[in-house]
Amino acid sequence: MTSQANAIRPQATPGIWSGTFALASRELVRFFRQRTRVIGAIGQPIIFWVLFGAGLRGSFQSPEWASNLEQPLTYQEYFFPGIAVLIVMFTAIFSTISIIEDRREGFLQGVLAAPVPRSVIVLGKVLGGTVLAVIQAGLFLMVGPLLSYVGLSPGLQIEVGLLQGIFAVIFLTLIAVELTSLGFLIAWPMNSTQGFHAIMSIFLMPMWLLSGAFFPGGGSGWLSWIIRLNPLTYGVAGLRRLLYSGDLPVTDSLPSLPVCVLVTAVFGLACFAISAALVSRPTSHNVT
Template identity: 45%
Template sequence: MMTSTILTLARREFIRFVRQPHRVAGSLGQPVLFWLFLGSGFTPSFQGPGLSEMTYLEYFYPGVLMMMMLFTSVFSVITVIEDRDQGFLQGVVVAPVPRLAIVLGKVLGSAGIALFQSFLLLLAAPFLGLPLTVSGSALVIGSMILCSLGFTTLGFAFGWGMRSTSGFHAFMMIFLMPLWILSGAMFPLSNLPGWLDVITTLNPVTHAMTLLRAGFYAPAAEALAQPGVLSALGITAAWVIAGMIASAQRVGVREEGAPLG
């Protein structure tokens, strides 16, 4: 019963997405254009980490993957608000299914949408000359799965209690953009001011970015042996678990209606 509910909800999310071509094109095209224009513009003046001859297009590539996963994952969960307005969620909530099944169905469906788009962009990796290995690719894909799940649970936890899609969109943009910018996605995090260094260290997306970037440049075993990468994996996994628990608790709380009269 639980598995059937999860798969049905997840499938519904994905089918709804692919049946909206403008949504597919917009959510995929914006990050790609952002990467091409910004990457090409900053490459002449960019100095890679250490003494590397990395171009900004190459450095920014994992950051754009993270951007796509973050924004697609979170904004796919906006359907929670739409489903509540249309009465669909009320019917699901009162059904004899575990609340966790509702969370997992919505989260897996939205995360699947983000991964579908991110995997399309991942096809560009060989053309950038990135030294991907088989185990490194597995680490990249595993990182992407964890990141998508983490972002989706975050969006679900916030979106469940909101009544307006425009309000959700505005709030999440203010909340998400700093998380992404201060993760090392756009610029190296070395030699930052002390106060900014503290913020980036506390930012969970920073650790997800570290994990994702590591798989592009080393086999999985070698990458996870690097300082900070294994802890980044632990922090990202803990973030996914915490987000799942928070989302399940949000669904389990019965919201009071507006007072009569």
């Protein structure tokens, strides 16, 4: 019996990765077959960027960390990293809400009964959502500066070089893992898409709004503390540091890049670990 068990164990790892890639590829195929998801995940943030940039351009005041720049920071430039993170968040929401649909259709029960660890579900969903998020946000980083040449985003002076782009994509991957794991953690105990949208409205969107993506979060008071405690603040700040060309004069109001990487990685790992623990439970109690 022992020899037979030992002979079976080496086959477990290939089963984990094959199951993970199968679930991830399923997410990719499902996404590209649904054109409305592609349009919604990319089109809506770009519309936000163009419209809010045009409407708030005159009333925008540069934050403290950008006060020493040779050329004043425009709102389009300030909002640019926040929109990239918004695309990642929308993709994470759309990719993890499929968990509820898979449970209703019976697909999730079939995966749970398969002879692979239950953590494969988390790995597959997070990998698929991360790839989709990075593809879409990466496209925006390339297309966004081109909009300034046609007059849709006047004042945008961001020019992303090759090395900057590589580091920005790597950091976007870290943010995508963080937000997709968080979305999985929220969606797993639910059996209602309406409940998921409610959580998104009262938790995920305010989380993005209070990350410094939409407006500067300096100053003092209770709002500034919420912004500092928000883990997504460090994702937006880290991406902001990587995208802005040249030297960026900063103060303590903008977190350093090592701190941004550390906070984003720790929070993403924590969400992933909790999600894996929930999935590995023998029984789960679903709530609306």
